[in-house]
Amino acid sequence: MAEFDTIRTAAGARSAQIDEGLRAHMNKVYGTMSVGMLLTFAVAWAVGTSPQLLSVFRDPMTLQPNILGWIVMFAPLIMVFAFGAALNRLSAAGAQLFFYVFAAVMGLSLSWIFVAFTGFSIAQVFLVTSIAFAGLSLFGYVTKKDLSGMGTFLIMGVIGLVVASIINIFLGSPAIMFAISILGVLIFAGLTAYDTQNIKTTYLQHAHTGDSEWLGKAAIMGALSLYLDFINMFMFLLQLFGNRE
DSSP: OHHHHHHHHHHHHHHHHHHHHHHHHHHHHHHHHHHHHHHHHHHHHHHHTOHHHHTTTBOTTTOOBOHHHHHHHHHHHHHHHHHHHHGGGSOHHHHHHHHHHHHHHHHHHHTTHHHHBOHHHHHHHHHHHHHHHHHHHHHHHHOOSOOTTHHHHHHHHHHHHHHHHHHHHHHOOHHHHHHHHHHHHHHHHHHHHHHHHHHHHHHHHHGGGOOHHHHHHHHHHHHHHHHHHHHHHHHHHHHHHOOBO
16 A cells, blocks of 8 residues: 555656646747747837838838848748758757747748838737737647647648748739638637647657757747747738738
8 A cells, every 4th residue: 555655656746747847848838939929020120110121122112022022031931841851950059049040030021011001000910819829829738629630631721821822922812812811810720729739749748758958949849830820820810900001
């Protein structure tokens, strides 16, 4: 009986340690994501509110991108794929630095919104996105329902959105943009819950290894996933509800 109590006590202590580690892991994920978000919007605001800086990438009047603007527009997409390919060769500190560089480049690509939309509508949509994101991420964290089955369909939806968005750059159809925006909000809302649960599940599956370097890089990847969910949901909501200048 005493041996059983010892085993149960040890199991309880181990469970409490994992719970504490999970909270620390999620705090790092959200903290890294938040710093990335602040960096993105700081860069976007600094460039978007300066006609001189914005003109390096776009025509300040028509907002049409020049060659450098096109490069900046597609650079975040290329960097995401590069990040995934290089993750195993990066240290946790290197992965974090890469993420912050990516966030700054994303800020450059989004700087035009401060010319196209009113500052009030940007702030309003940002607040709405923040509330929606918090609720969806909380749902993904606490739900007992397995959301893994949604992953394949949501990723296929993202690929479809990327292809449709690239095509519509040349078509310039408001109707297609409206449909893309609605689908985009729904897809990234689902991804927010899915990615949050996946981050939690991944940690619980690997917590026993005690590999702090791997867990550190996993936190950066989790932050990147949630960052992309937030940014995309914000941009699609801005397209739908933002007031244009």
